[in-house]
Amino acid sequence: SQELEQSPQSLIVQEGKNLTINCTSSKTLYGLYWYKQKYGEGLIFLMMLQKGGEEKSHEKITAKLDEKKQQSSLHITASQPSHAGIYLCGADVSGAGSYQLTFGKGTKLSVIP
Amino acid sequence: GAVVSQHPSRVICKSGTSVKIECRSLDFQATTMFWYRQFPKKSLMLMATSNEGSKATYEQGVEKDKFLINHASLTLSTLTVTSAHPEDSSFYICSARGGRGRNQPQHFGDGTRLSIL
Numbered sequence: 001s002q003e004l005e006q007s008p009q010s011l012i013v014q015e016g017k018n019l020t021i022n023c024t025s026s027k028t029l030y031g032l033y034w035y036k037q038k039y040g041e042g043l044i045f046l047m048m049l050q051k052g053g054e055e056k057s058h059e060k061i062t063a064k065l066d067e068k069k070q071q072s073s074l075h076i077t078a079s080q081p082s083h084a085g086i087y088l089c090g091a092d093v094s095g096a097g098s099y100q101l102t103f104g105k106g107t108k109l110s111v112i113p
Numbered sequence: 114g115a116v117v118s119q120h121p122s123r124v125i126c127k128s129g130t131s132v133k134i135e136c137r138s139l140d141f142q143a144t145t146m147f148w149y150r151q152f153p154k155k156s157l158m159l160m161a162t163s164n165e166g167s168k169a170t171y172e173q174g175v176e177k178d179k180f181l182i183n184h185a186s187l188t189l190s191t192l193t194v195t196s197a198h199p200e201d202s203s204f205y206i207c208s209a210r211g212g213r214g215r216n217q218p219q220h221f222g223d224g225t226r227l228s229i230l
Contacts (some may be wrong), residue, residue, distance in 0.1 A: 004156075033218055040118065042206055042223035043157075048230060050216065088157070090219075099145060099210060103157040 003027060003093055006104035013079050014112050021074045021107045023089035030072075031092040032072045033101060036079050036085045043088060046074075083110045116140050117209045119222025127230055128199060134192045134225045136207030142187040143209035147219060148180075151204040163190050197229045 001073060005024045013019050023032070030061055031050050035043035047056045049065035056063050060077045086108050088099035124132050136146060138217040145164050149157040163169040163184035171177050179201075181193040190209075194201055204226050208219035 035221070040204070040224070040226065042117075043208075043221040045218050045220055048216070048218050061152075090157075092164070099217070100147070100159060100162060102159075105154070105156050 003102050004089060004091055006087075006089060006107050008107060009105070010094065010110070011107040012110045015080060016078055019076050019109070021087050021109075023072045023074070023104055025070050025091060025095040027070070029065065029069045029072070029091045029093060031099075032063075032065050032069075032070070033090040033112075034074050035088045035090060037106070038082040038085045038089060039090060047072075079109075079111045079112045080083055081113055084109055115211075115220040117143075117207065117220045117222040119207050119225055121225060122223060123146070123226045123228075125228045125230065126197065129196055130229075132194045132227060133199055134194075134205055134207070134227075135210065136192070136222050138188045138189045138209040138211070138220070140227075141211040143190070143211055144187065145210045146184055146190040147208045147210070148182060148190075148192050149206045149208070151206060151224070157206065160192075194227065199229045202227055202229045 034046040061095040169182035184190040206224040
């Protein structure tokens with residue numbers, strides 16, 4: 001079964017609109033990482049969350065990890081065409097110290113000018 | 114900082130050819146490197162984890178003799194797809210992680226698109 005569920009699978013928004021992407025796990029998240037990928041390219045690291053209740057922001061992107069450390073959200077304020085791409089959450093769900101990440105299937109974001 | 118270079122970006126070759134993909138950390142020492150395979154509309158699938166100077170740890174279902182991984186230095190890991198066949202065609206991505214603490218993210222290369230004819 002998929003350990004990390006991302007929703008929605010795809011999203012089309014008008015430029016300037018806000019949006020939220022969710023990442024949910026059935027297991028405790030020992031580390032949660034958000035990446036952005038353009039089709040056919042590598043992943044760009046956005047943010048890392050480790051503590052329950054933690055929130056980080058970079059420019060117009062804010063990521064949160066809930067208190068129970070089983071869900072994270074990525075919020076984009078006033079979206080721009082440059083935000084378009086595939087957003088992936090990756091998580092350490094083992095806590096075993098291998099630092100291996102399990103990834104969600106990604107959320108494809110399109111921003112219409 | 115934290116730049117990972119992956120080469121080549123695209124390979125097209127005949128069935129039966131062996132293909133080597135390089136992954137280099139350019140501005141940090143990568144104690145651990147990971148190799149993933151990505152299928153269209155699917156999650157990244159971890160193939161193996163390699164630590165410098167030791168044998169790679171392969172995930173279940175990944176053939177060790179098919180996908181040879183070498184992590185000879187703290188800045189270089191290679192993945193060799195031996196006797197590649199059309200079913201090996203895919204997008205392969207490496208990542209590198211520096212340090213041993215929990216606060217080190219994986220940094221990814223740009224991926225290699227492998228097409229076997």
